[in-house]
Structure formats: structure tokens, C-alpha cells
Amino acid sequence: MRSFKKVVKEIHAEIEKIILxxxxxxxxxxxxxxxxxxxxxxxxxxxxxxxxxxxxxxxIYNSFRVNKVRILEMASPNLNEKLRTAADHAHxxxxxxxxxxxxxxxxxxxxxxxxxxxxxxxFIRIFIAIFMCFIIIxxxxxxxxxxxxxxxxxxxxxxxxxxxxxRLGGDDSKGDGGDMDIVGTKGNDNIFGSKSVAKxxxxxxxxxxxxxxYEFNIREMDETEVKEFKEQFPxxxxxxEAETFRENIPEDQMDLVKSYFKxxxxx
Amino acid sequence: MQxxxxxxxxxxxxxxxxVIGQEDVVEQVVIAMLCxxxxxxxxxxxxxxxxxxRTLAEIxxxxxxxxxxxxxxMPSDVTGTYIIEEKHGKRxxxxxxxxxxxxxxxxxxxxxxxxxxxxxxxxxMQEKQVTVGRDTFKLESPFFILATQNPIEQEGTYPLPExxxxxxxxxxxxxxxxxxxxxxxxxxxxxxxxxRKLPTALTKKHLIxxxxxxRKIPIAKDIKERAAKIVAETRxxxxxxxxxxxxxASIGLVLAAKARALVKGRNHVSNEDIxxxxxxxxxxxxxxxFEADRKGMTTDDAIKEIIGKxxx
Numbered sequence: 001m002r003s004f005k006k007v008v009k010e011i012h013a014e015i016e017k018i019i020l021x022x023x024x025x026x027x028x029x030x031x032x033x034x035x036x037x038x039x040x041x042x043x044x045x046x047x048x049x050x051x052x053x054x055x056x057x058x059x060i061y062n063s064f065r066v067n068k069v070r071i072l073e074m075a076s077p078n079l080n081e082k083l084r085t086a087a088d089h090a091h092x093x094x095x096x097x098x099x100x101x102x103x104x105x106x107x108x109x110x111x112x113x114x115x116x117x118x119x120x121x122x123f124i125r126i127f128i129a130i131f132m133c134f135i136i137i138x139x140x141x142x143x144x145x146x147x148x149x150x151x152x153x154x155x156x157x158x159x160x161x162x163x164x165x166x167r168l169g170g171d172d173s174k175g176d177g178g179d180m181d182i183v184g185t186k187g188n189d190n191i192f193g194s195k196s197v198a199k200x201x202x203x204x205x206x207x208x209x210x211x212x213x214y215e216f217n218i219r220e221m222d223e224t225e226v227k228e229f230k231e232q233f234p235x236x237x238x239x240x241e242a243e244t245f246r247e248n249i250p251e252d253q254m255d256l257v258k259s260y261f262k263x264x265x266x267x
Numbered sequence: 268m269q270x271x272x273x274x275x276x277x278x279x280x281x282x283x284x285x286v287i288g289q290e291d292v293v294e295q296v297v298i299a300m301l302c303x304x305x306x307x308x309x310x311x312x313x314x315x316x317x318x319x320x321r322t323l324a325e326i327x328x329x330x331x332x333x334x335x336x337x338x339x340x341m342p343s344d345v346t347g348t349y350i351i352e353e354k355h356g357k358r359x360x361x362x363x364x365x366x367x368x369x370x371x372x373x374x375x376x377x378x379x380x381x382x383x384x385x386x387x388x389x390x391x392m393q394e395k396q397v398t399v400g401r402d403t404f405k406l407e408s409p410f411f412i413l414a415t416q417n418p419i420e421q422e423g424t425y426p427l428p429e430x431x432x433x434x435x436x437x438x439x440x441x442x443x444x445x446x447x448x449x450x451x452x453x454x455x456x457x458x459x460x461x462x463r464k465l466p467t468a469l470t471k472k473h474l475i476x477x478x479x480x481x482r483k484i485p486i487a488k489d490i491k492e493r494a495a496k497i498v499a500e501t502r503x504x505x506x507x508x509x510x511x512x513x514x515x516a517s518i519g520l521v522l523a524a525k526a527r528a529l530v531k532g533r534n535h536v537s538n539e540d541i542x543x544x545x546x547x548x549x550x551x552x553x554x555x556x557f558e559a560d561r562k563g564m565t566t567d568d569a570i571k572e573i574i575g576k577x578x579x
Contacts, residue, residue, distance in 0.1 A: 080537075081487060081490065081535060081536075081537045081538065082535050084487040084488075084489065085485050085486065085487040085490075085535035085536070086485075086535070088485070088487050088488045089485040092485070094483055095480070095483065096268070096480060096483045096484055096485065096534050097483070097485050097534075099268060099534050100485060100534040100535055103534065
């Protein structure tokens with residue numbers, strides 16, 4: 001029955017459109033969510049397109065495999081088993097099959113396309129997408145960067161566990177006379193090496209680098225001081241008159257040279 | 268298709284006037300007839316098996332005969348034999364058809380007949396023909412055997428081998444009626460006798476046509492696959508089933524499901540048809556193992572478990 005084959009094709013096309021719409025909406029939500037999260041942690045937000053595209057691809061692949069007739073049957077229970085039987089025998093003719101096709105077409109006419117479209121689910125999808133857009137706009141205006149907060153939390157967690165921050169030349173520095181020590185490594189990694197004797201010509205000299213006897217924290221940095229410089233040009237530096245170049249040509253040959261250059265210029 | 272539903276409702280209603288209760292059994296017997304197959308009914312004596320088949324034959328305008336199987340019943344008693352007849356002064360052999368030459372044959376207590384007589388019956392079931400001497404006689408269509416056997420009193424019986432029970436499309440369990448039905452039966456059969464004539468609801472021709480329509484009923488691919496999976500699962504469930512059903516059971520299950528769809532006035536087979544028909548189609552085709560017997564499982568329990576596992 002040709003007309004029923006057409007009906008089956010239409011069913012497939014309609015359901016594919018609905019699946020495609022849902023897949024696009026879900027992918028947009030994933031993209032927006034990823035965009036928001038990545039922007040909070042100072043990563044390039046466009047990386048969120050990767051999971052969105054992967055999800056979209058999976059959904060499209062699944063949409064080819066899914067039994068569309070089953071989806072329609074679920075939407076209208078009176079077509080249960082009847083529609084799939086008719087679809088499986090769409091290419092057949094016969095008294096019973098024709099009657100089944102007619103019955104199914106009659107039942108299908110009563111079903112609006114809206115029944116296949118889950119309005120509530122799609123409304124939620126659209127709402128989430130709009131909400132995410134607003135969140136992204138709002139967060140970008142506040143310039144939120146969670147990386148610093150995370151670091152602070154990690155630091156405070158470390159402190160709470162009794163670990164100390166990275167410091168140079170702390171009280172617990174070991175080594176002889178002012179070796180710089182990385183705290184937390186218990187003085188084993190002496191970046192200056194052992195004290196040594198340097199030679200200057202034949203004379204031996206003792207060189208000692210003194211470590212700073214104060215603590216500083218690289219995390220606690222103040223704002224840089226803005227220094228203003230006056231533009232002063234030094235008065236004792238003046239340009240001198242350039243000396244002209246004089247060639248040491250004997251006076252008796254000067255006329256000869258002159259006539260030579262004159263001839264060249266004329267030529 | 269609704270017209271078929273009305274027709275069968277009418278048949279069941281008329282049978283119900285004579286046979287009180289047993290609606291499922293009547294439906295399954297009709298299904299077997301629509302499939303042009305045979306059925307084995309297992310039930311205790313006095314449960315109106317003969318009455319039911321006789322009533323169905325009357326309603327369908329079919330020739331009915333009954334064979335009471337006994338150990339001394341000979342194959343010729345079933346198939347018929349040659350008798351000497353004198354014609355124009357000459358003696359000739361003339362074939363005298365036996366009770367098998369009918370449309371509906373009730374083979375009562377088939378397990379009491381000797382294997383030789385059983386095989387004569389089974390040949391008729393399978394081939395729809397009987398061979399006597401050198402002659403083969405075709406049986407009139409429609410031909411349907413309803414064999415019965417008693418689940419008790421196994422002494423002095425010749426139980427049907429599994430290979431032979433496999434030839435029956437359905438094994439129908441006939442149970443006791445409910446109390447209300449029993450009271451109604453008592454009322455009906457203790458009242459003054461009425462000469463009740465049942466109307467003919469179906470002719471031979473219509474029955475043959477419907478047997479053809481049954482095979483035309485479409486079945487969805489996934490439902491067909493499920494039917495085959497259910498049958499295949501009986502072979503795979505080694506923990507409870509020793510011997511599973513053969514592919515003949517798959518054919519029978521789909522065909523019986525198609526017939527049930529027609530009886531219900533549907534132009535397609537549903538999963539419900541498969542689920543319901545799986546019991547009579549499979550129960551005589553599977554043999555439980557010792558472990559299942561020890562647990563007190565019946566074949567119906569095993570089938571129920573399999574149906575539950577292979578969901579639609």
C-alpha cells in the first residue's frame with residue numbers, strides 16, 4: 001500500500017525533527033553551562049563547544065537507531081502494537097493488512113503533532129538556556145575569577161593541616177651561615193650549594209652570600225608604588241661643531257685635481 | 268475484524284448456554300480449530316469435555332465422533348476396515364470408515380490406547396489422511412482431534428511420548444468450575460429436560476475461510492522475535508528445564524497468537540496474545556529437571572518465569 005509507506009515516511013520525518021530540536025536545545029544548554037564554568041576558572045570559554053558537539057553527535061547517532069514508530073506508539077496508547085505491525089507490513093497488500101493500514105491511518109489522523117512534542121520538557125529546556133545566558137552576562141560584568149578563591153581555600157586547608165607556605169630563608173633554614181632554604185623541604189634542597197672558595201688570580205678570596213634574614217610571602221604582594229620622574233636633560237653635555245675634512249693635497253697639484261673633478265662632472 | 272469478534276462472542280455465548288464456565292477452555296479449543304491443528308485436553312473426568320466439543324460441533328455444523336480409547340482398541344477400530352459385501356451375486360471388499368472420518372473427533376483418554384492405536388490416531392492428526400491396507404483415504408476438511416487424558420490413574424496407561432505430544436498444538440488444562448458455576452450447573456442439569464436446539468453460527472466453509480484468514484493476520488517483527496526468544500529460552504534455561512521446546516513450538520505460538528487475535532477481533536497480533544498462548548503451546552513441550560521438580564515447580568511456573576524475563 002503506497003499511501004501507508006508515505007505515512008510511515010512522514011512519521012519518521014516528524015519525529016526526527018522533534019529529536020533534532022531536543023538535541024539542539026540540550027547541546028546549547030551544555031555549551032552555555034560549560035561556557036559559564038570555564039569563564040569562572042579563567043579558561044577559554046569556547047572550549048565548551050567540544051562537549052556540546054560531542055553530545056549533539058551522540059544524540060543524532062541515537063536518533064537514527066531509535067525506533068520512531070515506538071515513540072509514536074508511546075504518545076498514543078491506542079496505536080500500541082498496531083502501528084508497528086502496520087509499519088512492518090507497509091510493503092504488503094492483502095485483505096487483513098489493508099484493513100489494518102486503513103485503521104491505523106484513521107487513528108493517526110486523530111493525533112496532533114503537538115502530542116509528540118513534549119511541551120513541558122521543551123519549555124524547561126528553553127527556560128534553562130535563557131537563564132544560563134543571563135547568568136553568563138551577569139557573571140562577566142562582575143569579572144568573577146574563582147581561581148584565586150580556590151587557591152585561597154587550598155592554602156587555608158593546607159594551613160589547617162599544619163603545612164606552611166613557601167618561604168625563603170625562614171627560621172628553620174638549615175645549612176651553614178645563611179643558606180637559603182625552601183621551607184617544607186626541611187633544608188635538604190640548598191639552592192646555593194655549599195660554601196666554596198673562589199680564586200682571584202693567585203689570591204684566594206672568601207665569598208659568602210648572606211641570606212635574607214626576614215620572611216616574605218610571595219602571595220602577599222602590595223600594589224606597586226608609582227614613581228614619578230622629572231625630565232631633566234644634563235646641562236654639561238652640549239653638541240660640538242663638526243670638523244670639516246681636509247685632504248692633504250699639495251698646493252701645486254690642486255689645480256690638476258680641480259680640473260679632474262670638473263671633467264668628471266661635465267662628462 | 269470486529270465482525271469476527273461478534274461472531275465468536277456469539278459462539279461462546281451459545282456454548283455457554285450448555286457448558287457453564289470453562290470460557291478459556293472453549294476459547295482455546297476454538298483457537299486450535301482456527302489453526303487447523305489438534306489439542307490435548309488434560310482434566311479430571313466429569314468436566315464436560317465431551318459436552319463442550321459436541322456443542323461446538325453442533326454450533327459449527329460439523330460432523331462429530333467420539334473414540335473411547337481402551338487397551339484393546341485396535342487401529343482398524345479407529346480408521347475403519349474392509350468388510351465383505353455381496354453385490355450382484357459377487358463378494359467384494361468395501362471400506363467401512365471408522366470414527367476418524369469426521370470433522371471433530373474426541374479421542375477420550377488417549378493414553379489408555381496402545382501405542383499402535385495411538386500412532387494410527389497421530390498419523391491421522393499429522394497427515395489428515397488414513398492408510399488402510401494399500402489405500403489411503405483423505406480426511407474431510409476441517410479435521411480436528413481433541414484428545415483427552417486424565418492426570419490421575421496412570422496405572423495401565425501408555426503415556427504419550429514427548430515426540431507425539433509435540434504434534435498437538437495446544438495442551439489445554441481444564442479445571443474445576445467455581446462454586447457459583449457449579450451451583451449453576453446443578454440447577455441447569457437437575458431441572459426438567461429441555462430439547463434445546465442451538466443455532467448454527469458457523470459453517471464448514473466459513474471455518475476453512477477463517478483458517479486461511481488466521482495465517483494472513485500480520486505480526487510485528489519485534490513481537491515475532493519475542494515469541495521465538497521465549498521458545499528458545501526454554502532450551503537455554505538448563506537450571507530448571509531439562510528439555511526445551513522445538514522450533515515447531517515457535518510456529519505454533521505465533522499461529523495460536525494470530526488465531527487469538529482473530530477471535531478478539533484484532534487485525535494484528537499483540538504481546539498479550541503471545542503471553543496467553545505461550546502456556547498451552549509450551550506446557551507439553553518442556554520437561555522440567557529434577558531440581559525444578561524438587562522445588563515443586565510446574566511447567567506453567569517455568570513458562571511464567573520465562574515470559575517475565577523476556578519482556579515486551
